[in-house]
Every structure is written in C-alpha cells, then in structure tokens.
Amino acid sequence: xxxxxxxRPQRPRLAVAGARAAxxxxxxxxxxxDRVANVLFRALLLLGMGFALLGLAAIIIWSFIExxxxxxxxxxxxxxxxxxxxxxxxxxxILGTLWVIGGVVLFIVPxxxxxxxxxxxxxxxxxxxxxxIEVNIQNLAAVPSIVFGILGLAFIVRGPLSLxxxxxxxxxxxxxxVLPTVILAAREAIKAVPNxxxxxxxxxxxxxxxxxxxxxxxxxxxGILTGVILSVSRAIGESAPLLLVxxxxxxxxxxTFFDGQYSVLPVxxxxxxxxPQDEFRVLAAAGTILMLAVLLSMNSFAIWLRNHYEKKNAx
Amino acid sequence: xxxxxxxxxxxxxxxxxPLAGAGSSHLGERGIKLFLAxxxxxxxxxxxxxxxxxxxxxxxxxxxxxxxxxxxxAVWQPAFANPSFGVLPIVVGTLIVVVTALAVSVPIGLASAxxxxxxxxxxxxxxxxxxxxVLEGIPTVAIGLFAFFFMRPxxxxxxxxxxxxxxxxxxxxxxxxxxxxxxLVASVxxxxxxSVPGGxxxxxxxxxxxxxxxxxxxxxxxxxxxxxAGVVLGTSRAIGETMVVLIAAGAGNPNLTFNWFGSAxxxxxxIGGTATxxxxxxxxxxxxxxxxxxxxxxxxxxxxxxxxxxxxxx
Numbered sequence: 012x013x014x015x016x017x018x019r020p021q022r023p024r025l026a027v028a029g030a031r032a033a034x035x036x037x038x039x040x041x042x043x044x045d046r047v048a049n050v051l052f053r054a055l056l057l058l059g060m061g062f063a064l065l066g067l068a069a070i071i072i073w074s075f076i077e078x079x080x081x082x083x084x085x086x087x088x089x090x091x092x093x094x095x096x097x098x099x100x101x102x103x104x105i106l107g108t109l110w111v112i113g114g115v116v117l118f119i120v121p122x123x124x125x126x127x128x129x130x131x132x133x134x135x136x137x138x139x140x141x142x143x144i145e146v147n148i149q150n151l152a153a154v155p156s157i158v159f160g161i162l163g164l165a166f167i168v169r170g171p172l173s174l175x176x177x178x179x180x181x182x183x184x185x186x187x188x189v190l191p192t193v194i195l196a197a198r199e200a201i202k203a204v205p206n207x208x209x210x211x212x213x214x215x216x217x218x219x220x221x222x223x224x225x226x227x228x229x230x231x232x233x234g235i236l237t238g239v240i241l242s243v244s245r246a247i248g249e250s251a252p253l254l255l256v257x258x259x260x261x262x263x264x265x266x267t268f269f270d271g272q273y274s275v276l277p278v279x280x281x282x283x284x285x286x287p288q289d290e291f292r293v294l295a296a297a298g299t300i301l302m303l304a305v306l307l308s309m310n311s312f313a314i315w316l317r318n319h320y321e322k323k324n325a326x
Numbered sequence: 327x328x329x330x331x332x333x334x335x336x337x338x339x340x341x342x343x344p345l346a347g348a349g350s351s352h353l354g355e356r357g358i359k360l361f362l363a364x365x366x367x368x369x370x371x372x373x374x375x376x377x378x379x380x381x382x383x384x385x386x387x388x389x390x391x392x393x394x395x396x397x398x399x400a401v402w403q404p405a406f407a408n409p410s411f412g413v414l415p416i417v418v419g420t421l422i423v424v425v426t427a428l429a430v431s432v433p434i435g436l437a438s439a440x441x442x443x444x445x446x447x448x449x450x451x452x453x454x455x456x457x458x459x460v461l462e463g464i465p466t467v468a469i470g471l472f473a474f475f476f477m478r479p480x481x482x483x484x485x486x487x488x489x490x491x492x493x494x495x496x497x498x499x500x501x502x503x504x505x506x507x508x509x510l511v512a513s514v515x516x517x518x519x520x521s522v523p524g525g526x527x528x529x530x531x532x533x534x535x536x537x538x539x540x541x542x543x544x545x546x547x548x549x550x551x552x553x554x555a556g557v558v559l560g561t562s563r564a565i566g567e568t569m570v571v572l573i574a575a576g577a578g579n580p581n582l583t584f585n586w587f588g589s590a591x592x593x594x595x596x597i598g599g600t601a602t603x604x605x606x607x608x609x610x611x612x613x614x615x616x617x618x619x620x621x622x623x624x625x626x627x628x629x630x631x632x633x634x635x636x637x638x639x640x
Contacts, residue, residue: 059437125365155566248465
C-alpha cells in the first residue's frame with residue numbers, strides 16, 4: 012500500500028509521455044521529402060488502380076475486337092461444326108445453358124431461401140446442430156468449384172442418383188455449388204428487415220409463418236434477388252465442374268433436361284478455343300462477347316439493385 | 327405453403343382467439359418449419375457427399391501407391407503405360423500460379439482499395455467501386471482465352487530473350503489468375519478500410535499527419551485483419567482456379583519444373599484436363615487418382631475459411 016501510493020501519480024504521467032513519444036515518432040512535422048513521398052504514393056495508388064481497370068477492360072476489349080467478325084445471327088442459330096467453322100455457332104450450347112440455368116434457379120430459390128429463413132427466423136442458435144449448419148455453409152462457400160464436379164460425378168451422374176451425363180446432372184451440380192452463396196446473401200437480407208416489422212405482425216395475431224411470408228420475405232426481396240442474380244451469373248460462367256459431369260461432348264442435337272448429351276456456353280467456348288484453325292479462335296472470342304454481355308448486364312443490375320436498396324435502408 | 331394459409335385464419339379474423347397464436351403448434355406451421363429445417367440441413371448432406379466422394383477413393387488409392395512415392399515423386403504421369411504418381415510437379419505448378427497471382431493482385435488490389443477508400447472523391451468512388459464489382463463477374467473462360475491468345479504473344483514480343491518454348495506458359499497463367507482476383511482483393515480490402523471509424527482518421531489529421539501517414543500508419547493497421555481476409559480469399563480462389571490454367575498453361579507437362587515460361591500442370595487443371603480427355607485415362611486407378619487431389623484442395627479451402635476475421639463474401 013505504501014509503495015503503491017508513491018507509484019500511483021507516476022503511472023498516468025508515464026502513459027502520457029509514452030503516448031506522446033509514440034505519436035511524435037509517427038507524426039513528425041512534414042518535410043519537403045515527405046511531400047514528395049506523398050505525391051509519389053498517390054501516383055503509385057493511381058497506377059495500381061489504373062492497372063486493375065485497364066487489365067480488366069482489356070479482356071472485354073480484346074474479345075470484342077477478336078470476335079467482332081463473327082458477331083452475327085448464325086452465332087446463335089447454328090450448332091457446332093468442325094467442318095465449317097465459318098458457319099458454326101453456339102445453338103446447342105445456348106440451349107444447354109438455358110436448361111442447366113433454369114434448373115439451377117428452380118432449385119436454389121426455394122432451398123436457398125428456405126435454409127436462410129430457417130437459420131434466421133426459426134433456428135435456436137444455442138443448439139449445436141444449428142451452429143454446425145451455419146459453419147458448414149460458410150465452409151462450403153470456400154470449397155473450390157472443381158470439387159463440386161467430383162461430387163456431381165460420384166453422386167449425381169453415377170452412384171445414388173445415376174442421372175447419367177445429362178443437363179439435369181449439370182444443373183444439380185451447379186446448384187450445389189452456388190447454394191451457399193444464395194443462403195448467405197438471403198440471410199443478410201432477412202437480417203436487415205427491422206425487427207419491429209416482425210413484432211407488429213405477431214402482435215396483431217399472425218402466426219410466425221404468416222409473418223415471414225407476408226412481411227419479412229417481401230421486405231428482404233431486393234436483397235434476396237441480388238444474391239440470386241449474382242449466383243446465377245456465377246453459374247452461367249462456371250465451367251470447371253461441368254467438365255466433370257459431362258458437358259464436354261460435341262453436341263449436334265438440341266439437348267433436353269433429362270435426355271441426351273449437353274454442353275454449355277463456356278465449355279463450348281473452351282472446346283472451340285482448343286482447335287488449331289483461326290476461325291475457331293474468332294468463334295471462341297465471339298462466344299465470349301455473348302457471355303460477357305449477359306453476365307455483365309446481370310451483375311450490373313444486381314449491384315445497382317443492392318446499392319439502391321442499401322441506400323433506402325440506411326435512410 | 328398454401329396449406330398453412332388455409333389452415334390458419336387471417337390475422338384478426340377471430341377476435342376471441344387465444345393470444346398463444348404466435349407460437350401455435352398448427353400442423354401447417356410445423357410442416358413448414360420442418361421443410362425449412364430440411365433445406366438448411368441439406369448443406370450437411372452436401373458436405374458429407376464431398377467427404378465421401380474424396381475419402382473413399384483416396385483410401386483405395388493409397389492401398390496401391392505408397393505415401394512416400396506420392397509425396398516425394400517428381401514425375402506425375404498417372405495415365406502412361408508405366409505410370410508414376412509423384413505429386414510434386416502439380417503441387418509446384420499450383421504454387422507457381424498462386425505466388426504469381428498474389429504478386430500481381432496484392433499490390434494492384436491494395437493500391438486500388440487504398441485509393442478508393444482514402445483518396446478518391448465520392449463521385450469517383452461511386453463509379454469505380456461498382457465497376458470493379460461488376461468486373462468480378464468476368465467468366466474465367468474469357469480470362470483464359472485472353473491470357474492464351476493475347477497476353478502470352480505480347481509477353482513474348484516484349485521479352486523475346488526468355489525461353490518461350492511452347493505456346494503455353496504457367497507464369498502468364500499466374501498473371502491472368504492474378505488479374506482475375508484483383509477485384510475480389512480490392513473490394514474486400516476496401517470494405518475493411520471503409521469500416522475503420524472516421525474518428526481515428528480525424529484524430530491523426532488533427533495531429534498534423536499527412537494523408538499518406540494517416541493511410542499507412544492509422545487506417546491500414548486498423549483494417550489489417552480485413553485486408554488479410556481479402557488476400558486469403560484471393561489465395562483460395564487462385565488455388566481453386568481451373569479454367570485459366572487449363573487454357574493458358576496447357577495441362578500436359580508431367581515433369582517437375584520451375585520454368586515460369588513453359589507449360590506446367592496444377593492440381594485443378596489436372597482434374598479438369600482428365601475430364602476433357604486431353605489426358606488419357608483408363609482403369610480404376612486413374613479414376614481414384616483424379617479424386618485424390620481435391621482432398622488436398624479441399625483441406626486448403628477449409629483452412630483458409632477458418633480465418634475468423636473473414637467477412638462474408640459479397
């Protein structure tokens with residue numbers, strides 16, 4: 012006690028001195044050298060960002076310049092052909108993509124939103140199984156896409172489901188791949204609905220599901236939609252897992268969902284790109300333009316929707 | 327869903343209904359809850375499926391190949407008549423891609439993030455931030471084509487003195503993967519720096535610090551956990567990237583190589599290449615092998631995601 016008394020007044024003084032020393036060492040008055048460093052630093056940052064934007068824009072510009080000669084209607088209406096590359100197109104691949112993506116949307120919207128509603132509205136967070144589900148979904152979101160291809164090959168194409176190499180198998184595989192993203196986005200959207208909405212509805216005597224269906228989900232709709240659109244655009248551009256579940260064949264007939272061989276746009280582009288003739292390179296670039304146009308406009312819409320909605324919520 | 331709406335009267339229809347309505351054990355409500363719980367539990371099924379699909383063939387693979395042969399062998403040609411299963415070449419290939427991609431994307435991505443968060447005017451940010459996010463959606467096939475048909479020839483004409491023996495280059499593939507993950511790194515890091523409280527910046531400015539000082543000594547250290555999370559997310563994306571490497575690095579070279587300018591294989595590209603038939607496969611053993619590698623990948627992915635500071639993916 013006696014020793015303490017002597018020490019106590021010293022402590023704040025030491026702390027202040029230490030903090031001052033630290034601050035001074037960090038923020039010494041600026042010298043001319045500092046000003047030069049500041050300008051250089053700013054230039055460096057601009058250079059970095061310029062590189063980023065230029066590099067990414069170059070991809071788009073390159074595919075436009077390269078693919079422009081083949082940007083015609085045959086690109087969409089004609090099927091693939093090895094003999095006449097100048098007339099070949101993406102007809103079967105586009106149909107395949109439509110089947111696959113249609114299946115993805117039908118699957119991920121109910122299951123993804125359902126899982127998100129359960130985790131946000133019903134799940135008792137103190138139960139271990141609910142926490143396991145949460146962590147599990149976050150982990151699944153980080154699994155490399157090609158691993159889902161292996162899963163699809165083992166369980167959907169062969170094994171328990173045995174669908175074979177058809178569009179339905181590709182669709183289910185891609186659904187599993189993007190499901191975690193949809194769930195995470197839908198959860199965020201549901202979380203952002205103010206709690207007073209729920210309490211008001213419950214207070215008026217609505218059941219929990221009525222509250223969710225009539226009040227929570229409509230409020231969360233823009234956020235959920237953003238997540239779904241971003242996931243679908245990822246599914247359209249994704250090719251690696253589909254290589255494993257059969258989208259590699261050279262398809263000359265229009266595919267259907269459960270029957271017949273199928274291919275999708277990115278895999279068909281990859282297929283064309285691997286051929287030696289120059290015409291196929293142009294064709295691949297033209298297909299890329301097609302994909303870029305679809306994907307970038309979908310993403311733009313989704314991000315516009317999110318920013319618009321966030322602003323409204325913040326108000 | 328329609329069931330429950332019919333089973334329960336609309337809110338307020340029955341004035342004398344007991345107040346316990348909210349938590350009522352209606353059959354319809356319980357059915358819905360069960361359905362939603364099944365949706366959530368579905369993810370467990372998927373994880374179990376992945377583990378089974380990877381572990382079962384791996385066990386049978388190591389019944390035929392010894393662990394040391396797998397880990398320390400320097401030739402990876404599982405599909406040849408005299409197969410060799412040294413995993414080193416494709417591990418090294420993956421490492422080259424990841425290191426190159428990070429060397430490109432970390433400086434560029436962080437510079438963009440710092441500029442957007444600390445220097446850019448609100449008007450500029452309002453345009454460039456969404457643009458970067460939209461560009462994140464460029465399909466990997468497009469980047470692969472760009473790398474193979476544009477970057478690789480340009481690189482050769484700029485630096486003709488390097489040994490560009492094949493049309494493929496693992497280094498160019500790495501740079502392309504780097505370009506691919508720039509938007510991801512930039513947007514996660516920018517979010518992290520934006521969420522640093524303004525008071526810290528104002529305090530530092532009040533003490534007379536320049537903008538660079540504030541950025542590097544105050545904002546950057548405060549946001550470091552989020553920035554690292556962005557880099558880690560980018561790394562795991564680079565490890566898992568298949569298409570760019572498959573197109574630009576040519577998944578055919580079975581030998582251990584550190585040649586930045588030649589073709590090489592990565593783990594994911596090998597899996598993808600096997601499926602496309604570029605790499606011949608026959609017999610059960612090859613099949614097992616194709617499944618072995620993702621186990622490595624998968625572990626890596628999980629490891630990365632355990633970073634507690636990781637923000638949810640945009």
